[in-house]
Amino acid sequence: MLHYEFIVAQNPEEAGKLAADIFQEILLAKPRCVLGLATGSTPLPLYRELIAREKAGQLSFAQARSVNLDEYKGLGPDHPQSYRRFMQENLFDHISIDPVNTYVPDGLTRNSQAMCAEYEKKIETLGGVDIQLLGIGHDGHIGFNEPCDFFPAATHEVELEEITRQANQRFFDSIAEVPTAAYTMGIGTVMSARQILLMATGADKADILSRALLGPVTPQVPASILQFHPHVTVIADQAAASLIRR
Numbered sequence: 001m002l003h004y005e006f007i008v009a010q011n012p013e014e015a016g017k018l019a020a021d022i023f024q025e026i027l028l029a030k031p032r033c034v035l036g037l038a039t040g041s042t043p044l045p046l047y048r049e050l051i052a053r054e055k056a057g058q059l060s061f062a063q064a065r066s067v068n069l070d071e072y073k074g075l076g077p078d079h080p081q082s083y084r085r086f087m088q089e090n091l092f093d094h095i096s097i098d099p100v101n102t103y104v105p106d107g108l109t110r111n112s113q114a115m116c117a118e119y120e121k122k123i124e125t126l127g128g129v130d131i132q133l134l135g136i137g138h139d140g141h142i143g144f145n146e147p148c149d150f151f152p153a154a155t156h157e158v159e160l161e162e163i164t165r166q167a168n169q170r171f172f173d174s175i176a177e178v179p180t181a182a183y184t185m186g187i188g189t190v191m192s193a194r195q196i197l198l199m200a201t202g203a204d205k206a207d208i209l210s211r212a213l214l215g216p217v218t219p220q221v222p223a224s225i226l227q228f229h230p231h232v233t234v235i236a237d238q239a240a241a242s243l244i245r246r
């Protein structure tokens with residue numbers, strides 16, 4: 001029995017629209033909300049829908065603030081594969097959000113520890129995250145929190161798993177170019193969001209989604225911790241939801 005809201009969409013486009021409904025509700029209720037954002041293929045239909053809805057006058061990002069989950073270590077805003085660049089190209093450049101109100105961990109920092117501590121402080125100063133958007137990795141990672149022996153609390157540097165580097169290789173010319181480390185919000189950071197929206201689309205996510213939602217809560221499947229969050233909405237397309245029986 002799932003204690004969180006589980007919504008099944010026909011396809012990724014519909015998943016994007018249903019997720020946009022949730023974002024729209026929050027933006028209308030709290031224009032200065034703090035949006036926790038994610039990169040990857042999964043959120044793209046959501047971002048396209050949000051851009052269209054703002055252009056249609058249905059919502060506004062003018063007062064919103066945003067914090068992103070993660071960034072590759074060593075990639076700056078100008079690098080085509082940096083997550084800062086991804087966010088600019090796929091969302092920020094097309095909406096009214098003030099660029100100074102968008103935060104992504106600094107991949108080029110010379111002082112990782114200080115940058116991570118400042119990122120945590122920034123989220124606190126903003127008043128915490130109203131809704132955290134998450135995709136899920138094939139190994140159950142959320143952000144770049146990879147399977148390990150414990151749940152990391154705060155924003156930190158991580159070594160990337162080979163499975164994750166291989167999954168992300170499609171965006172780079174070769175595997176050698178995929179960074180080996182990244183900065184990510186911790187599991188504690190993610191769990192402190194007031195609401196969490198987990199999106200999963202595609203048949204290749206069916207197995208990990210069912211393990212995360214229905215299996216034991218373990219740091220070996222980082223997303224399984226979401227079973228302990230009081231306000232989680234899962235939006236999956238039929239392919240990703242195929243192993244969840246309710």
Ligand code: PGA
Nearest residue numbers: 040041042043135136137
């Ligand atoms: P994807 O990535 O949306 O590109 O599948 C999800 C993730 O790795 O968190």
